[in-house]
Amino acid sequence: MxxxxxxxxxxxxLILPMLAPPVAGEWETDSWLSNVIGPERLALGDEFGCHGYEGLDILEDPWTIAACRDYLSDLTEASRWGAAPISFGLKGVQLDEGASTALLDAKFEIVGDGPTGYSDGLTYFESNGGSLELNLANRSLLESPEQHSLISIEWMARMHDLKVREDGGLVSWLEEQEVWFTTWGEWAHHRISGSRVEYSTAGDSITASLESSTTWNVPGTIELHFHEGVMRVVDSNDTDFPLIDSGERHLRVGWREIPDGAVLTMEPGTNLTIELDGEPKSVEVVPLPTFNGLHHSVTVVGHHTTNLFHWSSDFQDSQLRFTWLIERPSAEGVGWLLPVLAASxxxxxxxxxxxxxxxxxxxxxxxxxx
Incomplete structure (x- = not known):
């Protein structure tokens, strides 16, 4: 009996351990963000944004939005123009009001590559360039884009632990194009800065000023139209402002002369004086959305970047610039079977x-x- x-x-x-609630997930840290590769990519001009926590949905777990920001901020600055991350990847997520509020509370400004739904107060960037994976790019758009547009090309180095093959021919072709290689945050704030440049004239000089920024300190570009010749451009310390070559494709401050005026890229919080060879009869200032008067802009967006080494290793010497959407990786467990058997x-x-x-x-x- x-x-x-x-x-x-x-x-x-034997059954009880299987019915017990799961233990809270453990998370790993991608040390490449703070060691060697992260600093190198940052110095080149890449941007680090967020993509949440691996395997978790921001709609069900909105805490991952601020947590991802904190995880990233503990390891690296987001850009050479600003420390705090401002870009967040959605990739198919239909934002609701709660997630949108969580993004704004965490000081994110940009969302992209997915249907936004409720996105009041956020800037949305479309994934329009296809993928950098072999034969998956949107070549028709890349070959005939609208002027001053931004093309975002997706990139994922791993899918289900399998290495993705990049389109080497496409990369080589892109690197030959006269376009601005940029990032989401840089592109957005460059546009804002350019629209805020103010100018005045006095005698044979034009003064351009750009007030300081409260967020990222990204330079802005303007095109000045006048008929006189430029003698020199100096900053507030009477130091010559650097020249920019017409083929420069990465954002930096400087100026270059054009047939009917000059193109000027200046940093927030600076004042510049353009000395002419005569008093200008008329001056027109036009903000340029695209740096250096280039036709359009391109960025590669690294989705679900859990390991910066894997995601960036094929592009160490590339002219392309990347918006890395960092996702905190989950710890690799041994599975539920062995612990259950051992406990049982x-x-x-x-x-x-x-x-x-x-x-x-x-x-x-x-x-x-x-």
């Missing part, structure tokens, strides 16, 4: 021993009773 309750107890002991065996052994001892005692008593 004792066998049934003891057997039932053993079954319960550990718990079952004492009961099994007691059962065997009791059975032996009953067996030894039975002949004596006869």
């Amino acid at each position: 004792m066998k049934k309750p003891i057997g039932l107890s053993l079954v319960v002991i 065996i550990l718990l079952a052994v004492p009961f099994a021993v007691r059962y065997l001892v009791s059975r032996d005692e009953m067996t030894s008593i039975a002949p004596m009773s006869e």
Whole structure:
């Protein structure tokens, strides 16, 4: 009669661990963000944004939005223009009001590569350039884009632990184009800065000024139209402002002369004086959305970047610039089966021993009773 309750107890002991609630997830840290590769990419002009936590949905777990920001900020600055991350990847997420509020509370400004839904107060960038994966780019758009547009090309180095093959021919072709290689945050704030440049004239000089920024300190570009020749361009310390070559494709401050004026890229918080060879009869200032008067802009967006080494290793010498959407990787566990078996065996052994001892005692008593 004792066998049934003891057997039932053993079954319960074996099943209980499987029915127990799962333990909270453990998370790894991508040390490449702070060591070697991260600083190198930052110095080149790349941007680091966020993509949440691996395997978790920001709609169900909105805490991952601020947590991803903190994780990233502990390891690296977001850009050479600003420390705090401002870009967040959606990749198919339909934002609701709660997630949108969480993004704004975490000081994110840009969302992209997915349907936004509720996105009041956020700037949305479309994933329009296809993928950098072999034969998956939007070549028609890349070959005939609108002027001053931004093309975002997706990149994922790993899918289900399999290495993705990049389109080397496309990369080589892109690097030959006269376009601005930029990032989401840089592109957005460059546009803002350019629209805020103010100017005045006095005699044979034009003064351009750009107030300081409260967020990222990204330069802005303007095109000045006048008929006089430029003698020199100086900053507030009477130091010559650097020249920019017409083929420069990475954002930096400076100026260059054009047939009917000059193109000027200046940093927030600076004042510049353009000295002419005569008093200008008229001056027109036009903000340029695209740096250096280039036709359009391109960025490669690294989605779900859990390992910066894997995602960037094929582009160490590339002219392309990347918006890396960092996702905190989940820890690689050993699976549920082994822990369950170990715990079950550990718990079952004492009961099994007691059962065997009791059975032996009953067996030894039975002949004596006869």
